[in-house]
Amino acid sequence: MILNMGPQHPSTHGVLRLELITDGEIVKEVIPHMGYLHRCFEKHAENLTYQQTIPFTDRMDYLSSMTNAHAWVMGVERMLGIDKDIPKRIEYIRVLVSELNRIGSHLIAIGTYGIDIGAFTPFLWCFRDREHIMGMLEWASGSRMLYNYIWVGGLFYDLPVGFEERCREFINYFKPKMVELNNLLTDNQIFINRTANVGVLPLDVAINYGCSGPVLRASGLRYDLRRIDGYSVYPEIDFDIPIGKGEVGTTGDCWDRYKVRVDEIEQCLRIIEQCLDRLQTDLKRTPDFDPRAKLPRKLTPKVQDYYMRAEGSKGELGFYFIHNNERSEIPLRAKARGPSFNNLSVVPEIAKGVMIADLIAIIGSIDFVLGELDR
Template sequence: MEKRQIQYQFEDTHLKNSSENFYDPSKLKTEEMVLNLGPHHPSTHGVLRLEVLTDGEYVVELTPHLGYLHRCFEKHAENLNFQQIIPYVDRMDYMAAINSEHAFAMGVEKMMGISEKIPKRVEYIRVLVAELNRLASHFVAIGTYGLDIGATTPFLWMMRDREHILRLLEWISGARMLYNYIWVGGLYYDLPVGFEERCTEFITYFEPKLKELKELVMDNKIFIERTANVGVLPLDLAIDYGTSGPVLRGSGLAHDLRRVDGYSVYPELDFNIPIGEGKMGTVGDCWDRTNVRVEECWESLKIMKQCLAQLTTDHKRDRTFDPQALVPKKIRPKAMDFYSRAENPKGELGFFFRTNGKSDIPERVKARACSFCNLSVLEEISKGVLLSDLIAIIGSIDVVMGEVDR
């Protein structure tokens, strides 16, 4: 009995001393450690490597290492004629291939001086399918963002609804993701018979689903706690780093090239530009950036309805209509330097061309990719955050690595 009491007294003293040493902040020694986050981690979208200097669970410093996909878009483009480049444009932001085609085709048409001659039916079809693809891109952004921070159901819902869009786009082009549908001067083909009715059915189906998504995700208490006041991007910093799209608009600036530049038939359409307002936290946080994408889905539906109304009234289907009437056999612009841009789902996509006036192959092609510029601000807004919050910040930027490594 005496031996047991002595043993218990010794253990109690030992535990007491060890607990005092453990909980005394002055006696804790911290050590910084360098971690490689990715490229295998799902939140780095497969090919982004982040060199993270951590102090415990906190991020002290972060360096993004870009470029693991080796697509070499610009060098490919400098060895092909303009029409042959379009399938390669699809492979930059492969989640929004038609939007990228639209930006590229418009740039070449302006350079050739034929943009004003494009038939209105072609323009309305282009905008209709571009907004369909914008929806599909935002579905992936919102769904995978739910996975990044631990929610499975939004991803399954978004993939279910995205499938309807992919089937529609496959109907017009023959491909599910890489379409080659918008050509310089026109389209690959007119809309199939019955396409307008199917689009209307999709809009009717999806509007209540979008309301459910807002309740499931944006108004969810856990989602708000994971994203509100996290990864705050001040407006001045967003402008300094050249961010665009929902990343910039989430910081409170209503900058949308569909309004600012007024290209195609967008000036004739009625739609709003959602911005971050800090409803759940601070303006420019992860919640705001995600909410902008959800609100833009409503605006895309509004644009699609107006395009469908035009395509079934003033610019109806006509047997004599040829969507390839203005497609040139050979594109040989004058010698010049030219830049054109458009609003992709992720931001401003721009193309710079240099031509010599002798060849149908451009001397120089440079792509201003929105994902590349948006990702550059990650280093600034990730200092001092928890590692778990870093994952939420990466997902809120919505990067596609095909654009980052061109």
Template sequence: MVLNVGPQHPSTHGVLRLELITDGEIVKEVIPHLGYLHRCFEKHAESLTYQQTIPFTDRMDYLASMNNSHVWVMGVERMLGIDKDIPKRVEYIRVLVCELNRIASHLIAIGTYGIDIGAFTPFLWCFRDREHIMGLLEWASGSRMLYNYIWIGGLYYDLPVGFEERCREFIEYFKPKMVELNQLLTENQVFIDRTANVGILPMDLAINYGCSGPMLRGSGLKWDLRRIDNYSAYPELDFDVPVGKGEMGTVGDCWDRYKVRVDEIAESVKIVEQCLDRLQKELKRTPDFDPRAKLPRKITPKAQDYYMRGEGSKGELGFYFIADGKSEVPFRAKSRGPSFNNLSVLPEIAKGVMIADLIAIIGSIDFVLGEVDR
């Protein structure tokens, strides 16, 4: 029998259509159909200036918009040769807001994954805690989801007065909440039975399909671009890279991918605390601090091809620029969305599973369709 899952099915996490070829309850083949949420990002990027494109990067992975604009901006800064001139305070604020956004994105991944499998309370808890982060980021940028906050050469605004103190209050509130969430969901035997030894993704298959982020680390490979490429302020920060260890089943199963995201939230909390310490003790705000760089009116990089990548909440987010040296509009801008590669491995790891297990596998991938279709 041929079954359709989506494009409006809640378990597909967006407008994705999966065509299933089944034999009773067993899935013989999965054929994803894309294109229901095409953002036209690359065409927009080739029609607008580098600065004007930043709001469109926000709309790709709209659950972690800060990370998208951070990578785009770093690519333009390196092409212009001004990446070494970015003030330290700006770099630490960028990392701070990106890690807060990463926590918010992972909370959605964990909460919606619980509800896919039938656990309703963790979903409400995750959205309750994410709301605090949305409030903080809205205070800093004026927007809850699509921020346009990280600009070429700096930031749109400095952090509001009192932001660091409020952020620290949130961290102190949030730490015990994650302990509660782990007791309720991570150590729940029903949840473990539904996710352990399901959707096993071997490391070599993950590498061959170009998987990245928690998908790749869940398969046991310690690969995090914040450590590998050492961009922005990350080389000066202390944090670990969690990987799947097969604690409840097999390395690379759904439970491992889920657990990597839970552990990454704890690491992001450590990074946020270190950024707050630096911002409050060494990189204090001064009356003469201007978060906006004095850039020329027209941002025109030299003629070159350049690829910039960074660790988004879903994995390796990259932008490939072709600049002609004459125009402030890129000749070509190609985006590499991690969700696309992560989703592409679904037909391989979903062969021969039950339909109910397919839903568990889809949720463990944590993709955003705005980034898949771009």
């Protein structure tokens, strides 16, 4: 039998259509159909200046807008040759807001995964705690989800007065909440039975399909671009890279993919605390500090091809720029490499022979966003 799951099915996490070829309850083949949320991002980028395109990067992975803008902006700054001139305070603020956004993205992944499996309470808890993060990022940028906060050469605005203190209050509030979440969901035997040894992704398959982020690390490879490429101020910050260890099942199963995100939230909190320490000591705000860089009116890089990548909440987010006119501030071509695309592409490989209910668990464990996948 051929079954259509989506494009309005709640477990497809967006407008994704999965065509299932089934034999009773067993899935023989999965054929993803995309293109229902095509945002024309790359076409926009070919017709707008580098600065004007930043709001469109926010709308790719709309759950992790800060990271998208951070990757785009770093690429443009390196093409212009001004990446070494960015003040340290700006760099630490960028990392701070990106890691807050990463926690928010992972909370949605964890909460919606729980509700996919049948656990309703974690969903409510995760959205409750994410609301604090959205409130803080709205305070800084003026928007709850699509921020347009990180600009080429600087920021839209400095952090509001009192932001660092409120951020510390959130961390102190949130750490016990993560313990509660682990007690409720991570160690829940029903949840473990539904996710352990399900959708096992071997490391060689993950690498061959170009998987990245938590999906790849759950298969056992300690690969994180914040460490490998050492961009921004991440080399100055101490944090660990969680990987899947097969604690309750096989390495690379659905439970490992879930657990890597839970552990990553703890590391994000460590990074945020270190950023706050620097911002409140030797990088304090001063009256003459201007977060907006004194850039020329036209941002015109030299003729070049350049690829910039960063560790998004879903994996390796990359932008490939082709600039062929020194007098123009519009790229000839801007290609986005969205991690959701590669991560989703491995689903047909690991979903062969599973039950339909297990397919729901597999899709939820991948954590993709269709705005980034279709672009």
